[in-house]
Amino acid sequence: MSTPRIGVFVCHCGLNIERTVDTARVADALREMSGVAYVSNYDYMCSDPGQQLVSEAIRDHRLTGVVIAACSPAMHEPTFRRAAEDAGMNPYLVEMANIREHCSWVHLDREQATAKAIRIVRTMVEKVKGNHPLDPVKIDHVDKCLVIGAGITGIQAALDVAEAGYQVLLVEKEPSIGGHMAQLSETFPTLDCSQCILTPKMVEASRHPNIELLTYSEVLDVSGYVGNYNVTIRKNPTYVDAEKCNLCGDCEKVCPESVPSEFERGLTERKAIFIPFQQAVPSSYTLDEGSCLGLHPLRCSECAKVCEVGAIDFDMQPEILEEEVAAIIVATGFDLYPVLNLGEYGAGDIPDVVDGLQFERMLSASGPTGGHVRRPSDGKVPERVVFVQCAGSRDPENHNSYCSKICCMYTAKHALLYRHAVPDAEAVVFYIDVRAGGKGYEEFIQNATEHEQIRYLRGKVAKIYQDGDKVMLWGVDTLSGQKVEIEADLVVLAMSMDPHPSTEALTKILKISCGGEGFLKEAHPKLRPVESLTAGIYVAGAGQGPKDIPESVAQGSGAAAKAIALLSQDKLSHSPETAFIDETICGGCGVCVGMCPYTALSLTASGVAECNEVLCEGCGTCVSSCPTGAAQMKNQTDFQLREMIEVALADG
Amino acid sequence: MAKAKIGIYWAAACGGCDCALLEVDEQILDVVAAADILLWPCAADPKYKDLREYKNGEIDIVLFNGAIRTEENRELARLIREKTKYLVAFGSCAQSGGVIGLANQSSKEEIFSTVFGDTKHWPQQNSVADGYELELPEFLPKLTHLADVVEVDYVVPGCPPPKEVVSELFTALVDGNLPQTGTVFASSKNLCEECSREREQKKITQILRPHEHEPDPEKCLLDQGFMCMGPATRGGCLAVCPAANMPCTGCAGPTANVRDQGAAMLNTVASLIGTGEEGEDQLEAEDAILAQFDDIVGTFYRFGSATSIFKERYHEQNSPAR
Numbered sequence: 001m002s003t004p005r006i007g008v009f010v011c012h013c014g015l016n017i018e019r020t021v022d023t024a025r026v027a028d029a030l031r032e033m034s035g036v037a038y039v040s041n042y043d044y045m046c047s048d049p050g051q052q053l054v055s056e057a058i059r060d061h062r063l064t065g066v067v068i069a070a071c072s073p074a075m076h077e078p079t080f081r082r083a084a085e086d087a088g089m090n091p092y093l094v095e096m097a098n099i100r101e102h103c104s105w106v107h108l109d110r111e112q113a114t115a116k117a118i119r120i121v122r123t124m125v126e127k128v129k130g131n132h133p134l135d136p137v138k139i140d141h142v143d144k145c146l147v148i149g150a151g152i153t154g155i156q157a158a159l160d161v162a163e164a165g166y167q168v169l170l171v172e173k174e175p176s177i178g179g180h181m182a183q184l185s186e187t188f189p190t191l192d193c194s195q196c197i198l199t200p201k202m203v204e205a206s207r208h209p210n211i212e213l214l215t216y217s218e219v220l221d222v223s224g225y226v227g228n229y230n231v232t233i234r235k236n237p238t239y240v241d242a243e244k245c246n247l248c249g250d251c252e253k254v255c256p257e258s259v260p261s262e263f264e265r266g267l268t269e270r271k272a273i274f275i276p277f278q279q280a281v282p283s284s285y286t287l288d289e290g291s292c293l294g295l296h297p298l299r300c301s302e303c304a305k306v307c308e309v310g311a312i313d314f315d316m317q318p319e320i321l322e323e324e325v326a327a328i329i330v331a332t333g334f335d336l337y338p339v340l341n342l343g344e345y346g347a348g349d350i351p352d353v354v355d356g357l358q359f360e361r362m363l364s365a366s367g368p369t370g371g372h373v374r375r376p377s378d379g380k381v382p383e384r385v386v387f388v389q390c391a392g393s394r395d396p397e398n399h400n401s402y403c404s405k406i407c408c409m410y411t412a413k414h415a416l417l418y419r420h421a422v423p424d425a426e427a428v429v430f431y432i433d434v435r436a437g438g439k440g441y442e443e444f445i446q447n448a449t450e451h452e453q454i455r456y457l458r459g460k461v462a463k464i465y466q467d468g469d470k471v472m473l474w475g476v477d478t479l480s481g482q483k484v485e486i487e488a489d490l491v492v493l494a495m496s497m498d499p500h501p502s503t504e505a506l507t508k509i510l511k512i513s514c515g516g517e518g519f520l521k522e523a524h525p526k527l528r529p530v531e532s533l534t535a536g537i538y539v540a541g542a543g544q545g546p547k548d549i550p551e552s553v554a555q556g557s558g559a560a561a562k563a564i565a566l567l568s569q570d571k572l573s574h575s576p577e578t579a580f581i582d583e584t585i586c587g588g589c590g591v592c593v594g595m596c597p598y599t600a601l602s603l604t605a606s607g608v609a610e611c612n613e614v615l616c617e618g619c620g621t622c623v624s625s626c627p628t629g630a631a632q633m634k635n636q637t638d639f640q641l642r643e644m645i646e647v648a649l650a651d652g
Numbered sequence: 653m654a655k656a657k658i659g660i661y662w663a664a665a666c667g668g669c670d671c672a673l674l675e676v677d678e679q680i681l682d683v684v685a686a687a688d689i690l691l692w693p694c695a696a697d698p699k700y701k702d703l704r705e706y707k708n709g710e711i712d713i714v715l716f717n718g719a720i721r722t723e724e725n726r727e728l729a730r731l732i733r734e735k736t737k738y739l740v741a742f743g744s745c746a747q748s749g750g751v752i753g754l755a756n757q758s759s760k761e762e763i764f765s766t767v768f769g770d771t772k773h774w775p776q777q778n779s780v781a782d783g784y785e786l787e788l789p790e791f792l793p794k795l796t797h798l799a800d801v802v803e804v805d806y807v808v809p810g811c812p813p814p815k816e817v818v819s820e821l822f823t824a825l826v827d828g829n830l831p832q833t834g835t836v837f838a839s840s841k842n843l844c845e846e847c848s849r850e851r852e853q854k855k856i857t858q859i860l861r862p863h864e865h866e867p868d869p870e871k872c873l874l875d876q877g878f879m880c881m882g883p884a885t886r887g888g889c890l891a892v893c894p895a896a897n898m899p900c901t902g903c904a905g906p907t908a909n910v911r912d913q914g915a916a917m918l919n920t921v922a923s924l925i926g927t928g929e930e931g932e933d934q935l936e937a938e939d940a941i942l943a944q945f946d947d948i949v950g951t952f953y954r955f956g957s958a959t960s961i962f963k964e965r966y967h968e969q970n971s972p973a974r
Contacts, residue, residue: 508930585907587845589883594853595923607845625923627883627916628842629909638909 004129005037007063008121009054011045011070013100020104022114026069029118035129037061046076054080055087063089065128069097069121074524090133092576092635097124119648126647130640134576137613141227141572143167145563146325148219148506151179152198152549153541153556154331155205160560161329162210166567169323170205171233172215173502174262176280178202179333183263185363185371187549188413189444195279195366202281214321215282218502222328222509223599225615226536227572231323237316239287239295240273244311247275247283251303251312259291265358267376268368273303273312278366287312327536327563330510330520331556332503334542337392337400337496345391345464345493351377352471353464353491355391356410363417373421375490378469382489384426385418386473387411388461392496394432400496402517405546407494408435412448414492419452427454428486430461430475438548457484464491497546511597512537520544530559534598534617535574538562577634578616579623581609586630592622601631656712656825658683659691660742661732663725664752664795665718669743670694672812673715676819686826687712691732703731711736713825715808719745719752719958720796724789733802738830740821744811744903746798749958751811753795756958757949760791795958805833811903811955813837814889838888838904847882847891851875855926859944862898873899874924879951884910884917903955912961914952921952 008030012018027041038061042050045068057063066089068080073096081091099117107113143166147158150172158170170177181187182202184194205211214235221232255271263276270276272291275284293300295314304312336355339348346353352375354362361367362374375382389407392399408431415427434456436445448454461475473486499518507514512532513521520539523531530538540559541552566572579600581592588607595601600615601622609631611622622631629638662670670692674680690711691698714736720726733739744750755763768774777788798804808817817837824830839845851872860867860877867873873880873894881902882894893900906913927937945951953960 582909584840585842585909587839587842587883587887589842589844590851590853591883591920591924621923624919627910627920628907629916630907632909638911642911 002064004035004064005062006035006065006067006125006128007038007054007057007061008036008040008067008069008125009045009050009057010039010041010099010121011050011068012041012043013070013104014043017070017100017104017117020107020110020113021099021117022110023069023117025114026099026117026121030121030125033122033125036125037063045070046079051079051083054083058084058087058089064093065125065131066094067097067121067124067128068094069099069117069124071100072096072098072102092134093128093131095124095128095131097121122650123644123648126643127636127640130637130643131635134634136576137574137578139225139227139572139574139614141326141567141569142324143567144169144323144325145327145329145567146171146219146229146231146323147329147331149173149179149331149333149500149541149543150177150205150213150215151331151333151541151552152181152201153333153543153552154179154329155201156553156556157329157331157540157560157563158205158211159201159208160557161563161567162208164560164564164567166210166564168208168211169231169233169325170211170213171217171219172213173218174276175216175238175286176276176282177205177213177215178277178279178281180357181549182277182279183265183357183364184360185365185367186413186417188409189438189440191413191417195364199279199281202279206281213282216286217321219506219509220320222511224324225598226534226566226574227326229325229328229536231325231328233321233323235319235321237289237318238284239289239292239313239316240285241311241313241316242282242284244309245284246309246311247285248308249275250306250308251285254302254306256300256302257291257293259288264361264368265355267354267358267361285311327538327566328510329538329540329556329559329563330506330512330532330543331539331541331559332500332506332520332543334497334546335500337498339493339495341399342392342493344462345388345491346466350464350466350471350491351375352382352466352489353493355493355495356407356414357495359414359492363414363421371421373418373490380489381422382425383422384428384486384488385415385490385492386471386486386488387415387427387429387492387494388464388473389429389431389494390460390496391493393494400498400517402496402546403435404494404497405435406497406548408433409438409441409444409548411492411494412436412445412454415454416448416452419454427452428488429454429456430459430473431456432458432460438550459484497542499543503543510534510537512539530555530562536566574614575618576613577618577636578613579611579618579620579631579633580613581611582630582632583608585628587628589627591625591627592631595621595625597621656687656828657690657710658687658825659711659714659732659736660689660694661691661714661716661718661728662694663716663718663728663746663798664721665743665745666752667694668812669717669745672743672810672815672818675815676822679819679822682826683822700728700731703735706735708734709737713738713740713830715740715742715821716746716798717742719749720792720798720801721752721755722789722791726792726801727789729798729801738805738833739798739802740806740808741798741804742808743813744809744905744955746804747807747809748905748956749795749797750955753797753955753958754950754953756794760793797959800959806830806835806837807905808837809886809904810838810889811901814892816890817888836886836908838886840908841887842907843882843885843887843889843891843894843900843904846887846889847872847894849873849894855928856921856924856941857927858941859946861946867897867899869897874921879921881913881917881952881954883920884913901954902952905956913956914949914960915962917952918948 010023023041027039084094085091145161146169147154158168162168217235224230251273257272258269260266261270273287365371393404436442459476459478463474470487475484515521538559540555586608593601600612741747849872854875858877878899880899882900885902886904910916
């Protein structure tokens with residue numbers, strides 16, 4: 001190989017680097033290093049003139065590699081790789097030496113920080129000496145997108161992708177699409193009816209020519225890679241032919257089995273054959289295998305007997321569908337924190353202590369009480385309702401440590417709607433803080449506290465218990481320091497939001513990760529909020545973290561935009577910085593095959609491992625597990641790393 | 653054509669490598685026919701004086717087995733290097749320090765007290781025996797391998813080198829057809845390539861030792877929990893140990909891309925250990941598997957501890973050496 005001619009470009013980053021690192025000395029030190037042909041330092045390398053400096057030096061000094069001593073590669077690596085490409089250099093011969101996040105920002109002593117910066121840059125020069133030009137991997141893709149979860153987020157994402165002209169597979173676990181939003185009465189801060197704004201979207205999703213709706217279905221398996229994921233979906237049998245069902249409801253009337261209604265959150269019951277709610281999409285009955293007496297004419301076939309159109313089919317089998325999709329949007333949503341965990345609040349044993357979604361159903365015109373607020377125990381209209389915020393939230397010792405974000409707003413809405421429904425009634429809210437960041441949100445709270453005579457008590461409720469036909473609450477008003485005991489007719493717990501229970505299993509199928517709280521993890525909390533770390537898999541909605549409807553919709557659209565950007569490409573490009581196998585060394589022990597989280601590795605017929613670079617995400621797991629050193633990373637070989645360590649630890 | 657001049661020397665060694673030379677059976681006659689053996693302390697009785705009198709480079713090739721333990725080993729390694737054209741590190745001890753490299757885990761005092769106990773009847777420096785004053789070679793502070801002292805041209809790995817590679821070396825020698833220097837006389841691939849056992853890609857859920865459990869003769873030893881070094885070891889021996897139901901001990905050393913055989917295998921084993929379940933609650937179960945390891949250095953560095961990146965044993969202050 002010819003002698004390396006590496007260019008080193010040291011950035012001041014204004015004072016971000018220069019304040020702690022003497023960049024002039026870094027540049028001087030690098031001039032002495034063997035293989036370095038050109039060194040320069042500049043205020044802002046990432047600026048246009050800075051990039052030009054790099055491009056010109058590549059041409060004028062016939063550089064064979066470039067090291068930009070500046071910020072993290074996560075920030076500007078693409079910038080400089082493009083600049084190099086413009087100057088005719090293969091972009092993979094450009095590396096960042098991070099002397100900002102890894103040096104100037106974390107040190108105070110200028111002398112030592114400068115010495116460390118010099119080592120960092122030398123180390124990267126040594127790396128670039130071993131780099132090879134690489135070409136991105138090109139991949140063909142299919143033109144379909146899978147959306148998992150058909151709550152408002154998933155519906156929005158599906159509609160956006162479909163509107164852009166691509167096929168969408170919208171998969172929902174429940175018998176109807178709509179998610180939790182379908183359960184809500186009115187939505188804050190504008191108090192428009194939730195179903196009125198949701199159902200048009202549900203109908204649109206079901207009618208859209210580009211959307212294939214799969215309700216009562218689950219994703220069983222996902223393999224493949226960006227652009228070409230193979231998805232296995234199970235469509236559970238509803239035992240009712242949706243084409244034939246005319247929604248007469250005769251079956252429901254004769255069904256002898258009742259169970260608590262999931263949609264009404266147990267406030268009322270449903271039959272074994274049921275339709276979750278009137279506007280359900282698809283509009284068809286579902287026979288729930290779990291609560292049915294037995295799916296067999298000999299056990300009970302009351303529903304089948306009365307069905308005039310013969311829609312009931314006890315022999316319906318689960319369907320296993322194999323689909324190919326280019327991108328996957330995960331919008332699995334949330335569930336409420338289990339009230340069973342709240343022993344101090346009665347753990348669900350006190351009938352007149354309800355959760356926020358139950359109260360939504362009480363307020364809803366389509367709910368079991370027809371929109372009249374009546375307490376579950378005796379059906380009386382409650383005269384005093386106490387709302388308890390942060391039930392299970394912001395309590396790192398006992399429950400979830402995080403803020404569930406939407407409860408302050410919906411509690412104010414609950415109190416306000418309750419006051420409207422029962423004008424003489426008293427609404428009391430226990431809160432820790434009122435967090436009302438959002439358009440029109442603070443005004444909504446102000447209106448609730450000032451004009452609607454809702455009493456806000458700052459403090460946490462310590463205990464809730466039944467006392468006769470009343471519910472007693474003990475707490476402390478932390479503003480006055482007084483102990484508070486309040487008697488309530490009904491208590492509404494603003495329960496913390498959990499990721500939907502199905503999230504964890506699904507992330508294993510998709511090989512994406514969850515954060516510590518179990519919510520779907522995004523690639524970057526600020527700059528890549530709707531991407532997972534796996535290419536082509538996006539996350540959106542409350543499954544990614546607590547959020548309200550506008551934010552969920554925005555994320556749904558955001559994820560859709562990402563998917564559309566992918567689908568609209570002629571061919572997909574994949575980083576060539578992948579693993580490779582040295583066939584002269586690999587003896588085919590197969591350790592790497594079992595280790596690869598992306599199923600990129602396999603054993604060939606000739607008994608050596610092979611890396612499918614299309615699948616490889618460059619994580620390096622195979623490299624560290626390979627006992628022979630046959631598995632290596634392109635442009636990050638063990639040899640390069642050893643040379644880098646030598647340089648990093650060398651004297652002076 | 654003049655006969656080739658060859659030498660065979662043993663430094664700190666057990667003698668097994670010399671025996672291994674004879675494992676080629678009648679091929680040794682071809683060697684004797686094609687070459688004059690100028691030096692072979694195990695079989696003949698040449699004196700160091702004779703060796704010193706050869707011209708530099710006069711010997712064509714010397715097979716050097718054993719590690720560098722004493723000043724005498726080191727001196728002879730240097731002397732032989734001068735006298736021979738090609739120097740072969742023959743066997744694990746010459747290649748990487750071998751089993752006796754494990755002595756580097758102990759101090760000289762610990763070694764001497766273990767070997768000699770409190771007996772007074774072993775020769776002391778400058779003591780007089782039969783009227784001669786004894787001059788004993790110095791016991792070096794650390795055992796090293798041949799390449800640490802002089803340049804080595806070929807490596808024949810193994811403890812002892814298997815007859816297939818010895819035969820390969822002899823054939824090259826007799827035909828006057830030695831390969832490029834730097835060649836290691838073994839497979840470039842790992843042992844798994846030559847092993848006929850079935851590997852199922854299983855997690856290692858327990859650590860077993862062959863004297864305590866009988867391995868299944870068909871299945872991969874590592875899958876079963878036996879610490880078989882095969883994955884991190886060069887093939888060339890045709891996997892005779894696994895074929896005899898014994899885990900590979902790693903005597904042939906690592907493949908060309910690996911700097912530290914023990915570290916490579918530890919990495920692999922660390923990747924494989926697990927219960928098969930994921931999640932933080934599995935950490936304790938994994939720790940329990942790790943706790944079943946007995947003698948990590950002796951298992952993973954049986955032949956390579958003297959050349960490992962981790963050269964010495966770190967004695968934590970006030971903690972008793974185990």
